Amino acid sequence: MKTEKNFPESLLMAYLYGEASELERQQVEQYLAENPKARAELLALKEVRKKLAALPDKEVIIPALPVTAHHRESDMRLLKTLLAVAASAAIILISLWLTNTHISWSDKEIRISFGSQPNSHTGTALTHEEVQAMIDQALRSKRLNETSAALTEQQVREWIRASVAPVTQPANSISDEQLKQYTSALYAENARLMREFINLSAREQQQAFEEMLIDFSAYLNQQRQNDLQNLYSRLNALEQNTELYKQETDQLLTGIMASVSSTPAREIKN
Amino acid sequence: MKYSGQPDGMMQTDSLIIQACNGDEQARSRLVQLWYKRIYNYCYKFFMDHDLAMEATQKTFISMYRNLSSLQDTGRFKSWLYTICVNQCREEMRKHKKDRAVSLDTDYLYVHDESAAWEKALHRHENPEREYARQELAELMQQCLKELSDEQREVIIMKEYEGMKFREIADVLNIPENTAKSRLYYGLSALKKILEKRNITIELLNDEN
Known part of the structure; x- marks a missing residue:
């Protein structure tokens, strides 16, 4: 079923849904009056619409939209990041404060120290940084030389050794002396401690050994006593048994003897 | 007609839309409440499936939230919202058809x-x-x-x-x-x-x- 070519379906739709203008409405109605086929079709479409109306709206529970959550989350994320940065900065600052850290810049070094700030330039106590700075300087001069006059590596090394020597030598001699002193002190202390320990342990061992001997003798005595008691009781029991046995045999013997002595007399009589 | 398509009084919605466009968070969530059932029902009838409809509805409103401030003509809000919804539904349908060999x-x-x-x-x-x-x-x-x-x-x-x-x-x-x-x-x-x-x-x- 189709509308005829000359009649646009859009007009029919506008009519069906009551959106046609007065003029359009008249046009459609005239067309319908002339075409029973079109009338039937419109009726059928109305029927379809009626059936469509049977499909109701579904109730729905509005869930918490992730939109608002998302917004807040991103805000929270930014806040969290900022908080994290602030917290780590605070931790670093607090740890610097707790360890009493000093950081100082001079023209050739950055000095980071914990605890009290070291006095900067005593001839004997050179810090690692200073040595490093010297090496750096040496290397820099080496590089400079390489570009201009080309010093040999050997020469540079000697130069470095020469510049490092005054630093290391006094440190070495002092530490040697101190080491000797320290080791001897340590040795003496160790010897003393060892002696004391051996003495104490010998005393304690002796004591323990004596106690053990006493205990052992007591144990032996007790054992002997027990054995003797056992032996006595056994002997007594044996003695009693033999006594009883002797008595029984005596009785038996007298019984036999009596019967023997009486029987021959009767036999003789008979 | 049983389905008015207009969730509430027109005036109320109009001022709400203007407020929401200006970034009023409360007005926006009120708009969602007003239109949620309509958009969901459109999506449901398009997919005839609750889960897909929910998905498309959610995405529609997320998109609405993101782009509301760029809406020039507040009078076009309804058409604008439905355009988002229609596009979300089409996209969701395309994905669904691609994802599953089983047809709807x-x-x-x-x-x-x-x-x-x-x-x-x-x-x-x-x-x-x-x-x-x-x-x-x-x-x-x-x-x-x-x-x-x-x-x-x-x-x-x-x-x-x-x-x-x-x-x-x-x-x-x-x-x-x-x-x-x-x-x-x-x-x-x-x-x-x-x-x-x-x-x-x-x-x-x-x-x-």
């Missing part, structure tokens, strides 16, 4: 729905038999609508259930008004043929109704 045309999704219809019918005070017949018809209409092409279904839903004028539908779909009208005509005609195929059941139900 299979009835496996609606097997449990029938028992639900029974149960719902039993709780009503009306004549349960008639109520059940009505449910059955609704069920059948769902299946028939599914057989239409997406384009035809869109127009039918907007016209029949969202109560939109042809001018609005044309605006939403960005097509001439006459195209919208003829698309609806072909949609209804196709639906009529589909219904005729199932004629016996329909007639039976219709008599009872």
Whole structure:
């Protein structure tokens, strides 16, 4: 079923849904009056619409939209990041404060120290940084030389050794002396401690050994006593048994003897 | 018309939209509350599937939140919202068709729905038999609508259930008004043929109704 070519379906739709203008409405109605086929079709479409109306709206529970959550989350994320940065900065600052850290810049070094700030330039106590700075300087001069006059590596090394020597030598001699002193002190202390320990342990061992001997003798005595008691009781029991046995045999013997002595007399009589 | 397509008083919505466009968070969530059921029902009738409809509805409102401030003409809000919704539904349908080898045309999704219809019918005070017949018809209409092409279904839903004028539908779909009208005509005609195929059941139900 189709509308005829000359009649646009859009007009029919506008009519069906009551959106046609007065003029359009008249046009459609005239067309319908002339075409029973079109009338039937419109009726059928109305029927379809009626059936469509049977499909109701579904109730729905509005869930918490992730939109608002998302917004807040991103805000929270930014806040969290900022908080994290602030917290780590605070931790670093607090740890610097707790360890009493000093950081100082001079023209050739950055000095980071914990605890009290070291006095900067005593001839004997050179810090690692200073040595490093010297090496750096040496290397820099080496590089400079390489570009201009080309010093040999050997020469540079000697130069470095020469510049490092005054630093290391006094440190070495002092530490040697101190080491000797320290080791001897340590040795003496160790010897003393060892002696004391051996003495104490010998005393304690002796004591323990004596106690053990006493205990052992007591144990032996007790054992002997027990054995003797056992032996006595056994002997007594044996003695009693033999006594009883002797008595029984005596009785038996007298019984036999009596019967023997009486029987021959009767036999003789008979 | 049963489905007004307008959730609340027009004036209230208008001022709300202006407030929401200016970034009023409360106005925005009120807008969501007002339009959620309409958008969900559009999506539901488009997919005939609750989960897909929820997905598309959520995405529609997320998009609304993001782009509301760029809405120039607040009077176009309804068309604008439906345009987002239509696009979300199309995208979701494309994804769904790509993701699953099983077509939407299979009835496996609606097997449990029938028992639900029974149960719902039993709780009503009306004549349960008639109520059940009505449910059955609704069920059948769902299946028939599914057989239409997406384009035809869109127009039918907007016209029949969202109560939109042809001018609005044309605006939403960005097509001439006459195209919208003829698309609806072909949609209804196709639906009529589909219904005729199932004629016996329909007639039976219709008599009872």
